Amino acid sequence: MSLTDRAPAHVRAIAPYQPGKPISELARELGLDEASIVKLASNENPLGVSEPALAAMTRALADVTRYPDGSAFELKAAISRRFGVQPAQVVLGNGSNDVLEIAARAFLTAADSAVYSRHAFAVYPLVVQAIGARGIEVPARDFGHDLPAMLAAIGPDTRVVFIANPNNPTGTFIEGAALERFIAAVPEDVLVVLDEAYTDYLPEALRYDSVGWLGRFPNLLVSRTLAKAYGLAGLRVGFGLAAPSVVDLLDRVRQPFNVNSIAQAGAIAVLDDLEFLRRSCEVNRAGMAQVTAGLAALGLEWIPSFANFVTVRVGPAAEVFQRLLRAGVIVRPVAGYGLPEYLRVSIGTEAENRRFLEALGTVIGAVPGVPRRQPGSAR
Numbered sequence: 001m002s003l004t005d006r007a008p009a010h011v012r013a014i015a016p017y018q019p020g021k022p023i024s025e026l027a028r029e030l031g032l033d034e035a036s037i038v039k040l041a042s043n044e045n046p047l048g049v050s051e052p053a054l055a056a057m058t059r060a061l062a063d064v065t066r067y068p069d070g071s072a073f074e075l076k077a078a079i080s081r082r083f084g085v086q087p088a089q090v091v092l093g094n095g096s097n098d099v100l101e102i103a104a105r106a107f108l109t110a111a112d113s114a115v116y117s118r119h120a121f122a123v124y125p126l127v128v129q130a131i132g133a134r135g136i137e138v139p140a141r142d143f144g145h146d147l148p149a150m151l152a153a154i155g156p157d158t159r160v161v162f163i164a165n166p167n168n169p170t171g172t173f174i175e176g177a178a179l180e181r182f183i184a185a186v187p188e189d190v191l192v193v194l195d196e197a198y199t200d201y202l203p204e205a206l207r208y209d210s211v212g213w214l215g216r217f218p219n220l221l222v223s224r225t226l227a228k229a230y231g232l233a234g235l236r237v238g239f240g241l242a243a244p245s246v247v248d249l250l251d252r253v254r255q256p257f258n259v260n261s262i263a264q265a266g267a268i269a270v271l272d273d274l275e276f277l278r279r280s281c282e283v284n285r286a287g288m289a290q291v292t293a294g295l296a297a298l299g300l301e302w303i304p305s306f307a308n309f310v311t312v313r314v315g316p317a318a319e320v321f322q323r324l325l326r327a328g329v330i331v332r333p334v335a336g337y338g339l340p341e342y343l344r345v346s347i348g349t350e351a352e353n354r355r356f357l358e359a360l361g362t363v364i365g366a367v368p369g370v371p372r373r374q375p376g377s378a379r
């Protein structure tokens with residue numbers, strides 16, 4: 001038997017995460033100028049980097065000879081001030097992806113199971129499978145989480161439930177009251193990981209106080225990221241908020257220096273840049289209106305989204321995706337999420353959205369089998 005054959009079966013069975021195609025890769029493949037490519041594939045922030053964050057990171061460069069502060073005193077203090085929690089309730093991640101993985105490693109063994117929804121974030125099955133635990137995928141309802149079905153799926157061996165709100169790649173949203181009832185009904189010895197990567201984009205009327213629930217639910221872990229609305233995807237900073245006893249466990253399996261010193265400096269600065277956050281949400285709101293109006297004009301159908309992307313039904317999605325690439329527009333196929341007829345497009349700047357809509361209009365005019373309503377009719 002070869003070395004790789006001897007790797008655990010549950011590791012060999014993992015289907016690797018498929019990230020959005022990098023601009024540099026498409027430029028190489030097509031011989032295109034990078035500047036001519038529009039990437040709307042990874043839900044990145046089209047505003048670029050917050051100025052105060054950039055300045056703080058530049059200053060931090062001078063100190064990279066030292067290890068970072070492993071307990072991230074200043075960053076935890078900043079998160080604590082901003083979200084009204086104790087520093088002992090904060091666990092930091094190299095991206096919130098890291099927080100999800102740490103949670104799985106801290107609470108799951110190969111004898112346990114974890115519950116998540118169909119069409120939910122791909123990282124949940126990945127981190128569960130890496131441990132050899134059993135993933136229980138619950139069928140979706142209107143592309144979103146079916147909370148009663150998820151509750152019913154929790155078995156005696158279930159230790160973790162993952163919820164993304166809003167969800168990626170569908171953009172669906174669960175109202176706070178329903179979520180709160182769900183968490184209250186989950187057994188106390190099951191961890192609820194509430195992944196709120198896109199919560200900053202919610203309009204005021206839909207906001208709910210998940211951080212305020214922490215006092216009542218010692219089995220709740222709220223996960224947040226600086227990759228989306230805060231515009232620092234490449235920096236890799238996320239954090240989890242939970243009871244100190246949960247954070248203590250998570251910290252035991254966390255790499256001691258998982259958030260580097262430049263990332264800590266940038267994160268501290270961006271958390272104070274509320275003007276950047278406000279502009280992110282404003283640009284996203286306007287861009288979402290622009291993109292959905294454009295999709296309606298093309299007669300396409302999409303899943304109503306509460307995040308910074310929209311998932312649109314195009315029929316032969318692989319073909320449409322390839323043709324968009326050739327037009328210099330990178331979007332995200334979501335067949336791996338059980339949505340083979342759909343493509344996910346991130347909301348960009350006004351000009352990027354326009355480039356996407358123009359390219360999409362041309363492509364679907366050339367590809368047979370794209371399901372369309374009368375162009376211009378209401379959805």
Ligand SMILES: *Cc1c(COP(=O)(O)O)cnc(C)c1O
Pocket residue numbers: 043094095096097098121164167168195197224225226227233236237238
């Ligand atoms: C983007 C995303 C994340 C995490 O991103 P990080 O860059 O690792 O912080 C987490 N959950 C969902 C649902 C996401 O879409």
